[in-house]
Amino acid sequence: MKKRVPRSNLEKREQRLALKLLLPAFVVLALVAIYPLGDVLFTSFTDREFAGGEEVKTNFIGFENYANLLGITIVELPPVLDENENQVINEKTGEPEFERAVKVLPRDPHRYKELFQYNWFGKRYVVGARDPVFLKSVGNTLIFSLFSVFIETILGIFIALVVNSNFKGRGALRTTMLVPWAVITVVSARIWEYMLNPGTSGFFNMVLFRLGISDGQISFLTDPSWQMPSMIMVDVWKTTPFMALLILAGLQLIPKDLYEAAQVDGASGIKRFFRITLPLLKPTIAVALVFRTLDALRVFDVFQVLLGKKMYSMASYNYTQLINYRQMGYSSAVGIIIFIFIAIFAVIYIRMMGVDSK
């Protein structure tokens, strides 16, 4: 047997110290993450229900919860034919008509509901899912995360750069920057709900009405085309400070002499930003991005408070299944799927960013 011999005494000591230093973190990890997660994993294979008075028998049902959540099927939609065997064309839209999806989607042993339709080589297909609401919540969460994190990063870098320069009132701005983050999420969601009120008692409708842009009756939270932009707007306001503060801290670690040298060399402001600031800021931005993205993928409070059951994020769907429908087994499976989903996402993302390099 070959034994690994540490190259030096110092290295051996470092290894032992590292273990000692990491021990408390591991203990916490086991207590608040691994144990509860194991419990949830186990529950996800059962049909357990949340304490409903008398004891309900819990059965082990294998992967059925997962199959119900993820099960999809694709069926071709047959065209609607007239007596001459020609496809009927809708008079209003001018589009050819197809059978309704409900008619062709399988019902036994599991019922599939329409998720969306698409065309492929002149034929029309429908994608059916056993739980279209869950799959839609996955889509919603992805769109939400993509847009909000992107906007937050740009705004965050911009604000951090402004705050990092020298001007009067810099301290005040640095404090101001944190206000949105400091307002309790549940409460800030309420503030926005009030500002987004349909009718001119809401701030946005009042302003749009005064400016003559709209009739002041936009239902930001019930109109499907406004729901997602509203969510993104609320989240961007709430979490940009987080980005800005982290990037600011990173900015302050960049040695000043680098800029002085660049200035002597006659580099312009924009050039300095792209040649010095951005490369040196990359590790900070990467960490901030990882955390913000994972955070956005788990978004709960804003969706729960502002949209309730109108539109789900993955986490608010999980919550509804657990608390409102008391489906502990099913909601546990939702949680595990979210966990795996985010884990895969995180690994790819971190590799791409190179956060763990060196």
Next chain:
Amino acid sequence: MNKRSKKVISKTVFYIIIVVIFVYMLFPFYWALNSSFKSENQLMQTPATFIPRDTDGNVSFYFENYKAIFRNNTFVISILNSTLVAGLTTIIALLIGSFAAFALGKLRFKGKKITLYLILAMTMFPQVTVLSGLYAMITTLGLSARPSMIITYLIFTLPFTTWVLTSFFKELPVEIMQSAQVDGATPFQTFYMILLPLTAPALVTTGLLSFIAAWNEYLFALTFTSVEPAARTIPVAIALFSGQIARQEPFGEIMAAAITVTIPVVVLVLIFQRKIVAGLTAGAVKG
């Protein structure tokens, strides 16, 4: 255009940008402040007004919302609870996190990547996912509500402090450690006597953000304090006193409470922001 007027223009643009940022960040907060001084009738008024006004257009402030929340004992106690819980969570997260971050950022050992991923994995699931599992853990250990919250809040504060501090430790020049070792310092001495003070800006920043995250947490607090109302934290207290009046949500009171609980955090930022001093490392390497 001469150089001087160019300078004036760029300065004006700069200040306009600053004003825009100010307004953007503060406006919803201002709207909450404005609403907190409105009576129920004023809140429902259309179109909404920028300062509390009666229907006849006269400015009139309504103070009953603030009086009501301070008459509410649960709310006052909840401020103490939140301070205790968020404060202790932050201290523990910084302590454990900086230990782990030093090991991950500056020491050589096997399994570094796996460890980083493991710690990050803690933030990969929504809180609601582990809720039932955590509840089972707490019942098994027989913990009361406050320690339960402090321990479970580490699930989102510890990965954050560890990761951010690790990246800061990595950024610190190796020369600092080497020169300390040449001087005969043990790695741990290097850590707490030299590296830790150098990461002060990162410590303050991550500490502040952890504190706020814990201060704002709602779901765990709601669940764990359900059997121990005396331990309720601010978000729960606010959510519950909105439920006490069945007739209608006391929106003015919620806004008044929101303003009241945001002020301590703003004060905290004011106290600590001076610590975030520029160019600490640059000076250390030079000197």
